[in-house]
Amino acid sequence: MPGIGVPTLEASLPPIVKRNYGKWITHEHVRPGVIKHDSETGEACYTVRVGMPPNARVSTGTVRMFCDLSDEFSEGYFRITQRNSIEFVGVPPARIDELIAVLAKAGYPVGGTNRSLHNTTCCTGYLHCHLAASDPAAIMKSLSDMLIEDYKTERFPAKLKISGSGCINNCGEGSCADIGIVAIHRDLPPIHEEKLKGCELPLVISVCPTGAIKPKGPNMIEIDPKRCIHCPACSVACAAMAPIGSANGDGVAIVVGGKAANTGDGPAMAKVVVPYLPNNPPRWPEVTDVVKKIIDAWVAGARKDERVGEWINRIGWPKFYQRTGLPLSFKVMDGYDARALELAKTGVRFQW
Amino acid sequence: MEKVKLCCAKCGFTIEEYTADELATVPRKAKRYKYLLNKSSICPSCLASGRLKESRSTGEAVAAPAPQVGAKSSTTAPVAHEEHAAAATPMMDALAKGPWPSHTAELKKTRYPVQMYEEALQKRTTQWGYGGYVSLPGVATGVLVRASARPEITKGSNFVRIMDPCGNFFKADAMRGLCDIADKYAYGLLHLLSTGGDLEMLGIPTENLKPAVEEITKLGFDVGSTGDDYRTSEECIGPAKCDLTLYDTLGFRYAWYQRFLDDVQYPRFPHKIKCKFAGCPNDCVRGGQKADIFVCGVFRDLPKIDQAKVASWVKGGGDITLICTRCPGGSLQWDAKKGLSIDGDSCMRCMYCINKISGMRPGDDRGVAILVGGKMRGKYGPMLAKVLVPFIKAVPPDYKEVFDFIERLTEVYDEHARKKERLGDFLLRIGINEFFQLVGVEPSPLLFAQPRTNLFYHWEPSEIRDERQK
Numbered sequence: 001m002p003g004i005g006v007p008t009l010e011a012s013l014p015p016i017v018k019r020n021y022g023k024w025i026t027h028e029h030v031r032p033g034v035i036k037h038d039s040e041t042g043e044a045c046y047t048v049r050v051g052m053p054p055n056a057r058v059s060t061g062t063v064r065m066f067c068d069l070s071d072e073f074s075e076g077y078f079r080i081t082q083r084n085s086i087e088f089v090g091v092p093p094a095r096i097d098e099l100i101a102v103l104a105k106a107g108y109p110v111g112g113t114n115r116s117l118h119n120t121t122c123c124t125g126y127l128h129c130h131l132a133a134s135d136p137a138a139i140m141k142s143l144s145d146m147l148i149e150d151y152k153t154e155r156f157p158a159k160l161k162i163s164g165s166g167c168i169n170n171c172g173e174g175s176c177a178d179i180g181i182v183a184i185h186r187d188l189p190p191i192h193e194e195k196l197k198g199c200e201l202p203l204v205i206s207v208c209p210t211g212a213i214k215p216k217g218p219n220m221i222e223i224d225p226k227r228c229i230h231c232p233a234c235s236v237a238c239a240a241m242a243p244i245g246s247a248n249g250d251g252v253a254i255v256v257g258g259k260a261a262n263t264g265d266g267p268a269m270a271k272v273v274v275p276y277l278p279n280n281p282p283r284w285p286e287v288t289d290v291v292k293k294i295i296d297a298w299v300a301g302a303r304k305d306e307r308v309g310e311w312i313n314r315i316g317w318p319k320f321y322q323r324t325g326l327p328l329s330f331k332v333m334d335g336y337d338a339r340a341l342e343l344a345k346t347g348v349r350f351q352w
Numbered sequence: 353m354e355k356v357k358l359c360c361a362k363c364g365f366t367i368e369e370y371t372a373d374e375l376a377t378v379p380r381k382a383k384r385y386k387y388l389l390n391k392s393s394i395c396p397s398c399l400a401s402g403r404l405k406e407s408r409s410t411g412e413a414v415a416a417p418a419p420q421v422g423a424k425s426s427t428t429a430p431v432a433h434e435e436h437a438a439a440a441t442p443m444m445d446a447l448a449k450g451p452w453p454s455h456t457a458e459l460k461k462t463r464y465p466v467q468m469y470e471e472a473l474q475k476r477t478t479q480w481g482y483g484g485y486v487s488l489p490g491v492a493t494g495v496l497v498r499a500s501a502r503p504e505i506t507k508g509s510n511f512v513r514i515m516d517p518c519g520n521f522f523k524a525d526a527m528r529g530l531c532d533i534a535d536k537y538a539y540g541l542l543h544l545l546s547t548g549g550d551l552e553m554l555g556i557p558t559e560n561l562k563p564a565v566e567e568i569t570k571l572g573f574d575v576g577s578t579g580d581d582y583r584t585s586e587e588c589i590g591p592a593k594c595d596l597t598l599y600d601t602l603g604f605r606y607a608w609y610q611r612f613l614d615d616v617q618y619p620r621f622p623h624k625i626k627c628k629f630a631g632c633p634n635d636c637v638r639g640g641q642k643a644d645i646f647v648c649g650v651f652r653d654l655p656k657i658d659q660a661k662v663a664s665w666v667k668g669g670g671d672i673t674l675i676c677t678r679c680p681g682g683s684l685q686w687d688a689k690k691g692l693s694i695d696g697d698s699c700m701r702c703m704y705c706i707n708k709i710s711g712m713r714p715g716d717d718r719g720v721a722i723l724v725g726g727k728m729r730g731k732y733g734p735m736l737a738k739v740l741v742p743f744i745k746a747v748p749p750d751y752k753e754v755f756d757f758i759e760r761l762t763e764v765y766d767e768h769a770r771k772k773e774r775l776g777d778f779l780l781r782i783g784i785n786e787f788f789q790l791v792g793v794e795p796s797p798l799l800f801a802q803p804r805t806n807l808f809y810h811w812e813p814s815e816i817r818d819e820r821q822k
């Protein structure tokens with residue numbers, strides 16, 4: 001029964017890690033997808049990183065294949081990274097090529113380290129979620145297909161992380177990434193009167209960030225359509241106000257410049273550069289086109305070690321729009337923000 | 353002995369059961385009970401949502417509960433899945449093409465109801481219905497239900513969240529065990545991992561939930577991480593495989609579970625709380641962006657320079673000019689004769705030079721910083737975490753000082769925040785000064801980016817007194 005917590009380190013770490021725990025002194029990117037760590041014990045540890053299907057949703061057959069490969073190549077353990085890549089840790093150096101070949105045969109690319117495209121992450125979207133305004137898994141598949149060579153090589157100025165969320169709940173953490181795809185709704189939430197009695201109306205009213213929901217009689221509510229920002233906190237809190245969305249209402253916003261590390265310009269949330277693109281399954285060409293334009297301009301213009309956001313900070317937003325050729329709209333400036341005027345420019349330090 | 357049950361108001365399914373004794377003596381159970389009673393829940397059995405009904409009874413009458421999900425043992429044969437008629441899937445087939453591994457190819461190898469996805473793509477709208485978190489008797493958290501908006505394809509789907517082991521290493525045998533359970537009881541589809549760090553087992557018919565959870569725990573894994581509790585915490589790989597870490601992130605996370613497991617498994621906070629632990633300011637867990645509570649390794653003295661190693665790195669082609677130019681403090685200076693020097697006033701301990709130059713190491717005066725309020729959404733949108741404590745020592749094995757502080761912080765949140773208000777939104781509402789004072793931290797210039805420009809400020813009458821120097 002639940003109540004046991006997580007396994008002990010003793011039970012969950014592979015032998016090579018236990019032998020060198022806390023004793024690593026340097027690391028080196030040997031080649032794309034292969035990292036070498038040196039320990040003060042004199043031992044070296046080679047890690048091979050493998051890309052995963054979008055949303056890292058895999059059949060037990062595929063998981064068993066990873067299990068078998070780790071029995072064969074990495075002492076019976078594998079690791080899953082923060083960005084859902086699979087890592088084989090402690091592969092004997094003489095067998096790295098063999099492992100990469102086996103993986104390639106099974107259709108799994110090795111790469112995603114250092115100055116490359118890192119494995120994409122995204123939420124479940126249409127696969128499993130009633131709030132989804134788009135399908136980030138399909139978008140990530142299309143982007144990964146387009147950029148697979150950039151996953152396997154290191155031609156970028158710095159690392160590139162792309163993440164996608166199926167709605168602004170942002171479970172897929174689009175706002176964290178260098179380039180984020182965050183789906184949005186544009187319709188008003190419905191009010192299914194017959195289901196309202198199952199909802200906590202005071203909670204529904206209080207979760208609305210703009211105060212758009214008002215009581216209308218004892219057991220009824222109404223929405224001020226002018227104030228709604230389609231967030232949709234009410235659809236989350238109350239089954240009577242779900243689902244929100246429609247084929248032409250839903251779509252995606254593109255955000256850029258998110259970063260966690262304290263290096264360079266420090267941590268930042270990504271900024272909205274394209275407020276809306278339509279849903280166009282199965283391959284979302286409008287989205288892949290915008291992403292490609294952003295990457296091409298960044299690769300052409302960024303200095304070494306400059307992440308997307310840092311490149312933009314240096315050249316400024318006017319040059320960003322000029323170099324990418326993206327269409328501009330006032331919708332990237334205003335919106336729902338208590339401090340919206342802070343986005344307007346002060347001073348006349350123009351980067352013409 | 354008096355028993356108190358919380359049941360679905362519609363079908364009577366028992367969501368949770370306590371003895372009156374427990375409610376009187378075990379605070380977490382009492383809190384949890386109050387929390388459940390005051391919220392709308394979704395019933396795992398009939399999928400109706402609404403307030404739960406309390407029923408109290410005494411003596412033998414409830415000793416043998418009517419057979420239901422909870423009563424099945426793990427030896428019970430799994431309930432069969434719905435059969436899905438094969439139909440054309442042109443959208444999914446298009447997504448199976450291309451060089452990158454395909455999620456649709458994976459889905460097709462499982463019992464996932466592919467028409468739900470195919471039709472969503474065709475109609476450009478999701479086919480899933482309302483969902484939420486449920487608890488089963490004895491399983492307070494970790495199970496999600498998802499209703500279907502297309503009952504003719506599938507009635508719905510449940511999944512469980514399995515808390516990942518520290519370091520995210522999986523032993524092949526244990527993982528095969530999870531595969532067996534997923535094949536036996538579920539779709540045969542695993543999510544490795546969710547962005548929150550859990551391993552999810554997808555598509556478990558309601559009747560199979562209890563035995564599946566039982567078998568998962570027999571393998572040594574536990575479930576949790578749904579609802580208004582501590583979600584699975586995430587740590588960076590730290591000492592297991594990183595040469596930069598400033599504290600033992602894995603040991604820290606393990607100790608965190610030892611101390612806070614109840615808060616992970618018995619939802620009762622105003623909203624979810626996500627904790628992330630990074631070994632150094634590189635923040636590989638993006639805790640500064642996503643975590644309500646972010647513990648980040650920091651050092652106070654300067655980066656250490658091994659001049660001989662740095663010189664040989666430069667000789668070997670290391671681009672020292674690039675690193676000096678990109679040092680955000682403008683603190684690094686390279687001189688071919690004198691070597692590398694750091695201006696201690698402007699260095700912000702960002703890790704860049706240490707990441708890039710062979711021969712540089714983090715300083716020795718090490719501890720952790722605690723930041724709060726990071727989130728991806730909440731009420732008012734994405735927000736970076738704010739510094740609450742710039743430096744505190746992280747002392748193994750129980751990290752008492754850090755954990756005591758975190759506990760105090762969550763008590764303030766628990767007591768003062770509104771229902772469904774993320775920590776960051778709470779901070780925004782009450783103001784960071786008020787929050788600092790409630791939690792009890794001292795003012796420090798490390799706590800703000802810059803002082804305010806606005807001169808408006810609210811002073812309390814009680815703060816007004818004769819402060820002339822005598």
Ligand code: HEM
Pocket residue numbers: 123124128129130131169170171172173236483513546547548549550577583584626642643727728729730
């Ligand atoms: C059908 C609905 C939903 C599904 C399938 C879903 C699924 C997920 C999953 C798999 C994660 C990964 C993290 C974890 O294991 O904790 C996640 C994270 C997250 N969820 Fe959801 N979720 C849903 C609804 C929501 C709602 C309603 C909210 C907000 C009110 C929300 C907010 C988030 C956020 C902000 C994260 C980001 C991760 C983080 O901050 O660490 N999700 N979600």
Ligand code: SF4
Pocket residue numbers: 123124125129130131132133165166167168169170171172
């Ligand atoms: S981001 Fe939206 S669509 Fe994606 S899982 Fe979260 S709630 Fe669902």
Ligand code: SF4
Pocket residue numbers: 189207208209210211212213223227228229230231232233234235
């Ligand atoms: S979608 Fe958001 S803004 Fe619109 S009514 Fe609902 S809670 Fe308010």
Ligand code: SF4
Pocket residue numbers: 588589590594595596597598630631632633634635636637
């Ligand atoms: S956050 Fe720092 S210590 Fe942790 S893995 Fe990243 S670089 Fe290493």
Ligand code: SF4
Pocket residue numbers: 655678679680681682683684694698699700701702703704705706
């Ligand atoms: S730690 Fe960062 S700020 Fe300090 S010297 Fe190195 S690069 Fe510069």
